[in-house]
Amino acid sequence: MEDIKKIFAFAKEYHYKLYSSILMAISSVLLGIVPFYLVYKIIMAFLKQPEVEFTYLLKMTILILAVLIAKSYLFLKAMSASHEAAFDTLMGMRKSLAEKLIKMPMGEIKKRSSGQLKNIIVDMVEEMELILAHLIPEGVSYIVVPTILVICIFFLDWRLALAALGTVPISLIIFKLMMQNNEEKMEYWFKAGDKMNSNIVEYISGMEVIKIFNQTTSSFSKYTDSVKDYEKYTLDWFQESWNYMAGFFVILPATLSFIVPLGAYFHLQGTLTLPAYILVMMLAMGLGEPLSKLARFIESITMIKRKSQAINEMLASEELDLNENDLAPVNHNITFDNVSFAYDQEEVLKNINFLAKQNNVTALVGESGSGKSTIAKLLVRFWDPQKGKIRLDGVDIKKLSFARLMETISYVSQDIYLFDTTIRENIRMGDLKATDQEVEAAARLAQCHEFILELENGYETFAGDAGNKLSGGQKQRISIARSLLKDAPVIILDEATAFTDPENEDRIQTALNDLIEGKTLLVIAHRLSTIADADNIILMDQGRIAAQGTHQQLLKESAIYQKLWRAHQEAMEWDIKVEGVKANV
Numbered sequence: 001m002e003d004i005k006k007i008f009a010f011a012k013e014y015h016y017k018l019y020s021s022i023l024m025a026i027s028s029v030l031l032g033i034v035p036f037y038l039v040y041k042i043i044m045a046f047l048k049q050p051e052v053e054f055t056y057l058l059k060m061t062i063l064i065l066a067v068l069i070a071k072s073y074l075f076l077k078a079m080s081a082s083h084e085a086a087f088d089t090l091m092g093m094r095k096s097l098a099e100k101l102i103k104m105p106m107g108e109i110k111k112r113s114s115g116q117l118k119n120i121i122v123d124m125v126e127e128m129e130l131i132l133a134h135l136i137p138e139g140v141s142y143i144v145v146p147t148i149l150v151i152c153i154f155f156l157d158w159r160l161a162l163a164a165l166g167t168v169p170i171s172l173i174i175f176k177l178m179m180q181n182n183e184e185k186m187e188y189w190f191k192a193g194d195k196m197n198s199n200i201v202e203y204i205s206g207m208e209v210i211k212i213f214n215q216t217t218s219s220f221s222k223y224t225d226s227v228k229d230y231e232k233y234t235l236d237w238f239q240e241s242w243n244y245m246a247g248f249f250v251i252l253p254a255t256l257s258f259i260v261p262l263g264a265y266f267h268l269q270g271t272l273t274l275p276a277y278i279l280v281m282m283l284a285m286g287l288g289e290p291l292s293k294l295a296r297f298i299e300s301i302t303m304i305k306r307k308s309q310a311i312n313e314m315l316a317s318e319e320l321d322l323n324e325n326d327l328a329p330v331n332h333n334i335t336f337d338n339v340s341f342a343y344d345q346e347e348v349l350k351n352i353n354f355l356a357k358q359n360n361v362t363a364l365v366g367e368s369g370s371g372k373s374t375i376a377k378l379l380v381r382f383w384d385p386q387k388g389k390i391r392l393d394g395v396d397i398k399k400l401s402f403a404r405l406m407e408t409i410s411y412v413s414q415d416i417y418l419f420d421t422t423i424r425e426n427i428r429m430g431d432l433k434a435t436d437q438e439v440e441a442a443a444r445l446a447q448c449h450e451f452i453l454e455l456e457n458g459y460e461t462f463a464g465d466a467g468n469k470l471s472g473g474q475k476q477r478i479s480i481a482r483s484l485l486k487d488a489p490v491i492i493l494d495e496a497t498a499f500t501d502p503e504n505e506d507r508i509q510t511a512l513n514d515l516i517e518g519k520t521l522l523v524i525a526h527r528l529s530t531i532a533d534a535d536n537i538i539l540m541d542q543g544r545i546a547a548q549g550t551h552q553q554l555l556k557e558s559a560i561y562q563k564l565w566r567a568h569q570e571a572m573e574w575d576i577k578v579e580g581v582k583a584n585v
């Protein structure tokens with residue numbers, strides 16, 4: 001229940017809407033009982049004298065109709081108020097979850113697959129609509145109404161009031177049997193659903209690989225297994241519960257089964273008048289619907305409890321220690337001070353110490369997996385190091401506000417992501433206030449202006465449509481343009497030109513060299529020739545700094561660097577030979 005309460009905290013602002021909807025829903029269900037009473041009055045009139053006046057009957061019919069219209073009107077109003085409150089609350093929850101993602105370390109986010117995240121933010125939040133828009137107004141009225149009805153019957157004949165409740169203990173026993181090990185079963189069911197969701201998302205995201213390797217839904221067994229597993233578990237569970245469910249839903253609302261024979265017996269005995277007997281039966285008929293609906297809601301509560309738990313777990317998960325101080329760094333020297341970091345158990349960075357100076361190009365090189373990208377990711381606080389400090393202008397970056405840090409650093413990562421909006425807007429994300437001319441100037445610097453103009457709708461082409469037509473290098477250049485537009489004092493380029501052809505790479509390099517004035521540039525590169533002029537080259541080896549210095553210094557002093565340089569040159573020679581063969585063909 002604690003979890004459901006937390007969900008209600010989101011609805012705080014809309015409490016008045018929820019209360020008014022509860023009131024209207026109760027009034028609506030109460031009005032629904034009135035026709036039973038009016039029908040009772042008509043029957044009584046016939047019993048008194050068979051010649052009932054037509055005008056009386058007409059009056060009663062109009063009254064019944066009016067009551068039914070009022071009941072429906074109130075129900076509609078109740079539902080519209082509760083839905084307004086519900087959707088406003090869902091919006092609040094989704095906003096909080098999205099903000100939470102920004103505050104969570106990437107490690108926490110990556111613990112969940114994109115399928116699971118989508119499931120929480122989209123589906124599970126959506127299902128809270130049931131609790132807010134239906135469960136509260138309808139659920140409350142389905143409790144209040146049977147209570148009032150039983151009290152009324154109690155005043156007419158206390159013995160029949162007890163008889164009206166006779167089905168409750170029987171159905172409760174059945175319910176208890178049905179709910180045996182329910183939590184465990186539901187947990188497994190949710191896990192099976194989560195797994196299926198993740199695998200479906202993975203199947204769609206990995207479609208290119210699946211096609212290339214000629215896999216099908218049946219051979220991509222992860223997909224089919226999880227879908228089958230979910231189907232089988234759901235069906236087995238339903239089959240197990242089906243008989244209980246049927247028994248429960250038939251017995252609980254069958255209040256008349258005790259009242260009719262007992263009432264007849266009391267009437268024959270002379271202890272119950274005929275009008276009271278008829279009225280009790282009429283009222284008892286009104287009990288059935290709210291009781292069976294209430295039972296359905298009880299069933300949904302367990303489900304909702306589990307879903308609100310998943311939402312709350314995500315909202316309560318670890319956050320980066322974000323500082324609200326707004327210290328503004330004066331210079332943009334970056335220092336790694338004895339930094340060690342492990343994603344899980346094993347340290348992937350060990351005692352890293354270096355200084356990346358403003359106005360300088362600092363390059364990170366080393367074999368794949370040596371820890372270069374991790375250094376970049378720590379600098380933008382995707383994770384925080386377990387040991388040591390990263391400083392900007394001598395200030396621990398944890399002491400800067402997150403907004404300030406993000407304003408200071410521009411990061412072009414290996415994973416290029418273009419949003420499904422126009423190319424112009426994709427670049428403008430670097431600086432939302434930038435004019436069209438500024439966007440285009442950044443695109444020119446990043447060597448993408450020309451190919452953008454060649455696209456069908458130029459800058460207005462949707463990246464989603466163009467995405468398939470753009471090469472890896474073109475996408476990279478768009479993301480460089482985005483970063484150049486941001487004009488941040490610290491620029492990190494993580495293999496930013498890896499897919500770019502040498503000619504464009506040279507041009508980008510020249511553009512970056514012109515921009516370096518006043519900036520701190522940290523470049524991660526595999527092609528060593530692109531960073532040979534760097535002011536300082538940091539050579540990474542298995543999570544440690546093996547050496548640092550200029551290209552010439554490292555060539556002289558570091559065997560690992562010599563090996564890397566040789567390998568790079570061989571690769572370049574190989575490329576030249578291949579080009580030569582192509583030219584001769």
Ligand SMILES: Nc1ncnc2c1ncn2[C@@H]1O[C@H](COP(=O)(O)OP(=O)(O)OP(=O)(O)O)[C@@H](O)[C@H]1O
Nearest residue numbers: 110343344348366367368369370371372373374375
């Ligand atoms: N999200 C992650 N979770 C767990 N381990 C990770 C994660 N990202 C990287 N690693 C591991 O950390 C180590 C350093 O990885 P990193 O990506 O920093 O290396 P790199 O030098 O940038 O490699 P590359 O040149 O191939 O990009 C590797 O052993 C890698 O397997």
